[in-house]
Amino acid sequence: MEEKRTAQRALVTRVLEGDGRASRAERHDAFDNATLTEPLHGLISKVAKYPTLTTDDDVAAVKASGLSEDQIFELVVCAAVGQATRQYQNAVAALTVAISDEGS
Amino acid sequence: MRLEILNSGYTFGTKVLFAFIQLASRRPVPDAAKLVFYRADFYGEPMKLFTHEAMRGPSAWSVGDRELMAAFVSKTNMSEFCIGAHTATAAGAYHDQARVAAVLSNLETAPIEEPLRATLRMLQKLTREHTVEEADMRRVLDSGVSRAQIDDALAVCFAFNTTNRLADAFGFFVPGPRGFESGAKYLLSRGYK
Numbered sequence: 001m002e003e004k005r006t007a008q009r010a011l012v013t014r015v016l017e018g019d020g021r022a023s024r025a026e027r028h029d030a031f032d033n034a035t036l037t038e039p040l041h042g043l044i045s046k047v048a049k050y051p052t053l054t055t056d057d058d059v060a061a062v063k064a065s066g067l068s069e070d071q072i073f074e075l076v077v078c079a080a081v082g083q084a085t086r087q088y089q090n091a092v093a094a095l096t097v098a099i100s101d102e103g104s
Numbered sequence: 105m106r107l108e109i110l111n112s113g114y115t116f117g118t119k120v121l122f123a124f125i126q127l128a129s130r131r132p133v134p135d136a137a138k139l140v141f142y143r144a145d146f147y148g149e150p151m152k153l154f155t156h157e158a159m160r161g162p163s164a165w166s167v168g169d170r171e172l173m174a175a176f177v178s179k180t181n182m183s184e185f186c187i188g189a190h191t192a193t194a195a196g197a198y199h200d201q202a203r204v205a206a207v208l209s210n211l212e213t214a215p216i217e218e219p220l221r222a223t224l225r226m227l228q229k230l231t232r233e234h235t236v237e238e239a240d241m242r243r244v245l246d247s248g249v250s251r252a253q254i255d256d257a258l259a260v261c262f263a264f265n266t267t268n269r270l271a272d273a274f275g276f277f278v279p280g281p282r283g284f285e286s287g288a289k290y291l292l293s294r295g296y297k
Contacts, residue, residue, distance in 0.1 A: 001252055003161065004259040007154040014150045043273075051272035052182050059106045069109045070143070077147045080269035083234070088262040090235050091226075095254055098241035 005092075012085055015078050021070040022078075030075040031082030039065055040075070047079040105135055106275040110142055131286045135276035136189065136267070151266070156296040158259035165256055167292070168197035169220060172204060173260045176224050179208050180231040183268035185276040190264075192281075192288035222247035223254070227261045 016027050029036050033048040039061035046054045062072055105111055114122070118141050122133045140148030159170050171194035178186035191208065195201040206214035211224055222244045230236045244254055279287075 001255045004154065004157050004255070007150070007157050008259070008262060011147075011150040011154050014145075015147060018146070020146065047269050047273045051269040054106075054273045054275070056106055056275070069107045069113075073107055073109060073142070074146065076273050077270065080266045080273065083269065084262050084265035087230055087234050087265055088258055091230050091241075091258050091261070092255075094236050094238050095241045095251065095258070097238045098245060099251055101238065101242075102245065 008085070008088065012081060015074070015081055020074050021068060022074045026071075027074060027078045030078040031085075033079060033082060040067065043072075044075060044079045047076050048083040051080075105138070105277070106273075110135070110138055110274060114138075114141060129286050129290075131279070131283055132277075134189075134279070134283070134287055135274070136185070136271070136287075139270060139274065139276075151263075152296055154259075155263045155267075158256070158263050160295040163256040164250065164253050166197070168194055168200075170256075170260050171197050171291075172207060172220075173224065173227060173257055174264045175204065176207060176211075177227055177231050177261050177264040178268050180228050181265070181268040181272075183264075183271050184278050185271045186264060186268050188278060188281075188284045189287050189291075192284040193291045196285075196288045196292050219244075219247045219249045219253075223249055223257050226254075227257060230258075230261060231265060 012031075016031060017024065020027060022030075026036075028034075030040075030044050033044060035041065036044055039058070043054070043058045043062050046058060059072065063069065067075075121141075122138075125133050125137070140152055142148065159174070160167065163170065165173075171190050175187060175190035175194050178190055187208075191204055194204045198204065203214070203216065207216060207224065211221060211228070214221070226236060226240050226244050229240060241254065245251070249257075
């Protein structure tokens with residue numbers, strides 16, 4: 001159990017805090033699906049909530065705004081890991097409460 | 105894929121490896137493999153470590169159960185590449201295609217064990233609504249699933265809620281049945297490392 005949680009935290013730490021072509025602030029914003037400027041906001045929101053709706057035009061618009069492909073790669077990865085992490089943490093917290101209630 | 109770097113931006117050594125894989129498998133290198141080889145220190149290496157631990161590490165769930173969870177989460181996310189890849193891998197692990205097809209068709213009527221059904225129900229809610237509550241976990245525990253098993257199932261769910269998003273955002277090519285069969289054989293013999 002602990003090995004998996006450690007490996008999950010290592011992934012999150014790497015994409016957010018390690019070296020990258022996008023700034024750490026941008027990676028944190030993508031991870032959090034925070035308010036970003038368009039057209040990046042549109043792409044990141046789709047990755048987080050409606051990934052099957054992502055289109056070639058969404059990616060092309062972000063490229064045209066001046067971001068490199070490597071920056072887009074990193075920010076999309078952060079958005080995907082961020083949304084999955086929020087769901088994971090929510091579920092682990094719900095499980096922890098259910099287990100603690102069981103013991104009381 | 106939508107980013108040209110994911111189609112052609114690899115080091116010489118990685119291109120040689122891809123050529124070897126293509127020669128040995130007689131199939132194009134799947135986009136899922138390309139993704140984890142691109143600047144692997146950023147995402148691929150830490151994600152492979154996590155995913156291998158979740159899918160092949162110690163667990164009371166069988167490999168088939170975990171691959172079924174991967175296929176089921178992918179179905180909930182409507183992620184076409186991952187549905188095909190993990191449906192084939194789950195069927196191979198169980199040696200039972202009908203069992204996998206039944207779950208993906210209708211979880212409530214599929215002939216599976218109740219603890220697995222309760223777990224899949226909870227993963228479906230988490231994936232679809234992005235949130236679950238204490239009562240959802242209570243129902244899974246009451247079905248006979250241990251805390252460790254729920255933890256293990258949540259790890260599978262995290263892996264595929266990440267991978268599904270990347271497959272659809274980057275636009276993975278969706279191969280035919282032979283491509284998925286080939287990928288399933290690889291995942292069952294080598295895992296995710």
